[in-house]
Amino acid sequence: MWTTGNFETCRKMSRAITALPGVGAKRTETLARLGIETIEDLLRHYPFRYEDRRQAVTVVALKDGESSLARVRVRRVIRQPFAVRGAKGSRIPMKVLCGDESGEMTLLYFNARWMAGVFREGAEYWVYGTAHRDLAGVSMAHPEVESIPEGAEDGEAALAGAGFVPVYPLTAGVTQKFLRGLVKSAMPEAASVSDVLPAENAAARRLAPVGYALENIHFPADEHALNAARYRLIYEELFLFQAQVLYARKRGDADTGVCTASESLKPDEAAGLFTYELTGAQRRAIAEIHADMASTSPMRRLLQGDVGSGKTAVAAAAAFFAAKSGFQTAIMAPTEILAAQHFTEFSRLFRDVGISVCMLTSGLSAAQKREAKEGLISGENMIAIGTHALLEPDVTFKNLGLVVTDEQHRFGVRQRLRLREKGKAPDTLVMTATPIPRTLALMLYADLDLSVLDEMPPGRKPVTTRYINSGKRDDAYDFAERVMASGRQVYVVAPSIGDDEGFDQVIDSDGLVSDETQSVVMASALELVEELAERFPHRRVEVLHGRMKGEKKEEIMQRFTVGLIDMLVSTVVIEVGVNVPNATMMIVESAERFGLAGLHQLRGRVGRGAAKSFCVLISDATTELAVKRLETVAREADGFRIAELDMELRGSGDLFGVRQHGLMGFKIADPAKHMDILQAANRDAQETLARDSGLCLPEHAALRRRIEASLV
Numbered sequence: 001m002w003t004t005g006n007f008e009t010c011r012k013m014s015r016a017i018t019a020l021p022g023v024g025a026k027r028t029e030t031l032a033r034l035g036i037e038t039i040e041d042l043l044r045h046y047p048f049r050y051e052d053r054r055q056a057v058t059v060v061a062l063k064d065g066e067s068s069l070a071r072v073r074v075r076r077v078i079r080q081p082f083a084v085r086g087a088k089g090s091r092i093p094m095k096v097l098c099g100d101e102s103g104e105m106t107l108l109y110f111n112a113r114w115m116a117g118v119f120r121e122g123a124e125y126w127v128y129g130t131a132h133r134d135l136a137g138v139s140m141a142h143p144e145v146e147s148i149p150e151g152a153e154d155g156e157a158a159l160a161g162a163g164f165v166p167v168y169p170l171t172a173g174v175t176q177k178f179l180r181g182l183v184k185s186a187m188p189e190a191a192s193v194s195d196v197l198p199a200e201n202a203a204a205r206r207l208a209p210v211g212y213a214l215e216n217i218h219f220p221a222d223e224h225a226l227n228a229a230r231y232r233l234i235y236e237e238l239f240l241f242q243a244q245v246l247y248a249r250k251r252g253d254a255d256t257g258v259c260t261a262s263e264s265l266k267p268d269e270a271a272g273l274f275t276y277e278l279t280g281a282q283r284r285a286i287a288e289i290h291a292d293m294a295s296t297s298p299m300r301r302l303l304q305g306d307v308g309s310g311k312t313a314v315a316a317a318a319a320f321f322a323a324k325s326g327f328q329t330a331i332m333a334p335t336e337i338l339a340a341q342h343f344t345e346f347s348r349l350f351r352d353v354g355i356s357v358c359m360l361t362s363g364l365s366a367a368q369k370r371e372a373k374e375g376l377i378s379g380e381n382m383i384a385i386g387t388h389a390l391l392e393p394d395v396t397f398k399n400l401g402l403v404v405t406d407e408q409h410r411f412g413v414r415q416r417l418r419l420r421e422k423g424k425a426p427d428t429l430v431m432t433a434t435p436i437p438r439t440l441a442l443m444l445y446a447d448l449d450l451s452v453l454d455e456m457p458p459g460r461k462p463v464t465t466r467y468i469n470s471g472k473r474d475d476a477y478d479f480a481e482r483v484m485a486s487g488r489q490v491y492v493v494a495p496s497i498g499d500d501e502g503f504d505q506v507i508d509s510d511g512l513v514s515d516e517t518q519s520v521v522m523a524s525a526l527e528l529v530e531e532l533a534e535r536f537p538h539r540r541v542e543v544l545h546g547r548m549k550g551e552k553k554e555e556i557m558q559r560f561t562v563g564l565i566d567m568l569v570s571t572v573v574i575e576v577g578v579n580v581p582n583a584t585m586m587i588v589e590s591a592e593r594f595g596l597a598g599l600h601q602l603r604g605r606v607g608r609g610a611a612k613s614f615c616v617l618i619s620d621a622t623t624e625l626a627v628k629r630l631e632t633v634a635r636e637a638d639g640f641r642i643a644e645l646d647m648e649l650r651g652s653g654d655l656f657g658v659r660q661h662g663l664m665g666f667k668i669a670d671p672a673k674h675m676d677i678l679q680a681a682n683r684d685a686q687e688t689l690a691r692d693s694g695l696c697l698p699e700h701a702a703l704r705r706r707i708e709a710s711l712v
Contacts, residue, residue: 015039020185022178030173040193042186043214045179046233046668047166050220053128054163060102062131062138065622069128071148072098072105074119098125105131105138112142124148128165144176164220183218190214196702197236201684208232217668230668231677237669238678242446242685244707248417249300249447250693257425260401261293261321269324270317273349281455282310286317288451292427293321293402299427302445304436305453306639307604308460311431312342314453315404316349318429323355323382327401327426330419331385334407336361336550337557341579342406343385350383360386360395363550391418399423405430417711433604434597437643440671443682454640463607465615467591467634476587476616477535484539484566488611489583492532492569493602494525495593497545523589529569539566546573572598574605581609585616591630592621596646599633646672 016038017023017031028037036042056069078095096107096119107127109115119125129143168179191211195202208216212225213232220226267290271278278286285303292299305311319329331346333339343359350357358372358381369389375381379398384390400423405416420426430448441450468476480490529543542565544556553573560568561580568574568583572594586606591599599617607613617634621627629646636642671678688700695704 017042020182022182022185026173030171033171034169034174039186039189042183043190043193043218044667045168045183046217047168049167050164050226051128051167053165056126058102059100059105059138062105062133064131064133067128067130069126070100070105071124072100072127073124074098074121075104076121077116077119079116098127103138105140106136107143107145108139108141110142118145124150164226166218187215187218194702196706197239198688198699198703200699201239201688205235205680205684207235210236234669234674235677235681237666238671238674238681239685240703240706240710241666241669242443242678242682243688243703244710245445245447246685246689247695247707248711250689257296257298257427258401259294259296260299260325260327260427261290262325263294265290265321265324267317270320273316273320273353274313276457278313279310279453279455279457281305281453282314285314285451285453288449289314289318289429290321292449293318293325298425299429300448301429301451302441302448303429303431303451303453304441305431305433306456307433307601308456308608309433309453310457311406311433311453312345314451315406315429315431316346318402318404318427319346319383320350320353320355322402322427323350325401327399328376328379328381328397328423329383329402329404330390330397330400330422331383331404331406332390332415332419333385333387335573336363336387337553337573337578338406339385339387340554340557345579346383346385355382356380357383357385360384360389361550362387362389363554388415391415395422397422400426402427402429404428407432407434433601433639437640437672440675440678443678444671446682461607461610461612462637463603463613463615465603465617465634465637467617467619467630469620470618473618476618477532479614479616480567480585480587481536481539483585483614484536487582488585489560489563489565489580490567491574491583491586491602491605492528492567493574493586493588494523494528494569494571495590496524497526497547497571525569525571528589532567532569536567540564541567541569544568544570544573546571572602574602578605579608580605582611584609584611584613586614587616587618589618591617591619592626596629596633596642597639599630600639600642603633643672 016028017036018028019039020042023031031037031042034045036045051067053069056071059070059072062068062070074096076097078097094109094112094116096109096115097104098107099105107129125148126146127140127143128145129140132139132141166180166183167176170176170179193210193214195210197207197210201207207213208228208231210232213229213236216225216229217233220229267283267287270286271283289299289301289303292301303311303314315331319331322329331342333342339359339361343357346357356375358375360369360372364372372381372384373395376384376395376397384395384397389395403416403419403423403426405419405428416428416430420428428448430445436444438450438452480492483490525543525545529541533541542556542559544553544560548556556565556568557574557578559565560583563582583606586603588594588599588602594602603615606615617630619626619630621630632642632645636645669677688703689695691697692700695701695707
């Protein structure tokens with residue numbers, strides 16, 4: 001029953017983050033970049049790993065490359081008056097000479113001279129960081145530090161010396177210390193979080209209470225408490241997702257649509273759009289889509305295919321059926337670059353058949369947006385290609401009959417429904433090149449029927465992939481020079497933009513925290529473009545990254561497409577859908593920072609023409625898992641095989657390597673790794689919806705509110 005107490009709990013948890021001490025306007029804006037706007041957002045911003053600080057070690061016992069806690073006394077603070085040139089460019093160092101009875105150590109801070117005010121000569125501190133041993137001795141770069149009161153014993157230190165310490169995803173302007181303190185200040189609210197899971201499910205699965213789980217996911221009392229918290233929150237996230245998908249499907253089943261492919265149209269008629277022969281898999285998928293569109297039941301279909309398998313052609317065929325039957329199509333892409341590329345391709349395909357195509361993205365001018373919107377209202381524009389801009393309330397269609405979302409894992413069920421609501425029960429086609437094993441896809445996309453493109457177009461040559469360490473880096477770039485000298489183009493991909501990004505804000509393109517999280521040196525796009533422009537002064541080297549404005553990104557990508565840029569240094573903004581056949585080489589720096597799916601997607605940007613193509617993965621990864629993952633990408637070309645091997649390699653993970661998976665917006669669950677929990681959640685959600693399809697029973701009221709709020 002919904003009581004005043006429930007209302008107070010909901011109101012308290014939905015309070016803005018500004019209700020907590022130390023959060024003003026500037027902090028609010030910064031935290032919003034992490035998706036933290038309310039107190040509950042903060043409590044649901046889970047750590048991606050933990051540091052075991054239960055045991056301090058002496059300086060002499062510090063191991064090279066390992067992260068450890070040490071108690072040291074500061075001998076001297078040295079502020080360097082000049083900059084030094086290093087792997088990350090010119091940096092002004094500050095040194096802190098310290099040690100204990102067993103030996104001495106140097107703490108290094110670069111471009112952080114303000115840290116000099118943190119240390120007092122003669123005082124004791126806890127320091128936590130990665131030790132580095134060489135001929136000069138023992139050092140730590142940018143360790144975390146906390147002062148120890150004079151005379152305090154080991155056990156009397158505060159956070160730095162106690163238990164499992166959470167490490168969070170960060171953004172520029174937010175430190176681990178600040179975020180930990182903020183979460184601690186919000187901890188009293190955790191006990192009042194309402195449980196949306198049906199009581200019978202929580203009891204049957206012996207789940208920890210939600211308040212207990214939230215407390216121990218951030219500051220676990222011990223390993224048992226952490227495991228109990230993780231299981232509870234993973235199950236909750238997967239159950240809610242499965243219930244949302246099934247609820248949305250049941251709601252959609254009640255819709256009555258229209259035939260968006262007229263009876264006079266035959267599936268093979270769409271083949272006339274293309275100057276090449278379609279594969280058997282493409283023809284099969286087009287026939288399945290045509291049958292759905294010819295039915296009065298709204299189509300809900302997932303088109304899954306590996307990189308380069310021809311999904312765009314299948315989508316074009318579906319848009320052709322709709323347009324020829326008098327219906328408009330909306331195609332939503334995750335990036336402006338991909339939307340612009342789709343617009344160019346669709347404009348070319350439909351120019352000779354009299355079907356008008358428009359583009360709608362946030363980067364367009366006001367006049368361009370107005371023209372596109374007016375064409376959609378009048379029906380002049382039959383195909384609209386855009387980004388999230390298509391979801392804006394003032395975007396209306398005369399007769400929307402087909403909705404296509406590209407790279408579906410970048411969008412949620414809510415976005416798909418919002419776009420569908422712009423028509424009268426339109427057909428829905430969602431596409432993804434993210435390799436997901438079939439059994440997993442059937443659960444993640446339980447509201448969709450599945451078509452698979454398991455055949456590559458003829459003429460596609462495999463990309464030769466090599467995995468090397470930084471000792472052979474020069475060889476890779478020497479080869480890149482030969483590629484450019486032959487008139488071809490090169491991608492260089494970095495895992496970060498650079499600039500003011502934090503040292504420990506390193507999450508790969510799958511949303512996975514890298515297995516090399518303790519490595520300080522990481523390639524960044526801004527640093528690489530400077531280095532490579534200097535290395536190749538006779539070549540046109542430019543950079544592309546996500547912080548650029550839409551029009552700037554589009555301009556650079558267009559110049560690369562037409563051959564005005566020889567080497568494009570980029571982040572993962574080029575991961576999806578970019579098609580430049582003349583680009584025949586890709587170099588991925590710090591490749592261990594990317595997940596297998598991300599590396600496979602990136603590699604798919606080359607090998608799109610007739611020329612032989614190459615991909616070089618550069619990494620100094622040392623962990624067994626990281627090395628095996630890179631070797632897998634170098635050896636395997638089949639995205640679905642890579643996905644299966646990734647599931648085998650990653651296994652159940654270990655306590656202090658807790659991964660955060662970005663697939664479909666999950667914060668703590670990893671559907672591939674937590675397959676057993678996903679299957680349990682899927683069964684439970686199906687049983688719950690079978691007993692109460694509308695979630696109308698009192699015990700399901702909180703669950704229904706949560707699901708409907710997520711679908712708004």
